[in-house]
Amino acid sequence: MFIYKRCTEADTDAIYEAFIAGFSDYIIKIDMSKETFLKHFFGPEGNSPEYSVIAFDDLKPVGLILGGIKVYEGLKTLRCGALCVIPDYRGTEVSHRLFDLHREIALENDCSQMFLEVIAGNERAIRFYSRKGYEKVYDLVYYSHSDPSGINADLPSGFTVKRTDIDALRSFSREIRDMHINWQNDFDYTSHFDEQVYYGAFEDANMAGGLSIHPAGRVNFLWVDPGFRNKGEYSRKVTGKPAEC
16 A cells, blocks of 8 residues: 655655665666755755655655745746656556645645646656646757867957846846746756855946856856847856756
């Protein structure tokens, strides 16, 4: 008999065990300590134990769904931060029941939408979510550059680039209408990283563009006002975070 509990009612060892075993054969190898898992998935990823559910077979953790709620793109949203079932229990009721409980959490909290990302190539997951009524909204694409020093850093005449802060860039982003910022690149996410750096491109006192970047090289946000585009290499739009779409 399967038992389902909110993660507030389970110990962290069980939650971690369900996650690692459930993703043991994932397309991307996941190898992280319990401390790293808890810090990341219940930190910047935005999941909360109260919105997450774990499945047990007797005392054995066999499945997990992580959830987080926030206002996203103007709507109160429940995001599925992870759904996994350990291999021996796939094809049973576990994944469906976990998802049904996830949906109940959305309804209990008056969420207007449910949201998730699926990595390209995970056809089993894509079929599962399609059967649950999800529709694809965005494709997320990754770009990388192996020689940053070779990028032309010249600015057009009359422009300067200055360090700014997350609040200034967050305010700037609220005026954007032509760009989708995925969950793992938005400012709620990057606010968890002390090393994150923020820049603004200015013409006089007017901000024409903005950049949020981690010193490791990950670009989380890069946007230039349409009226200032095509004036140099700095205006090229790039988005980060590997393709989970």
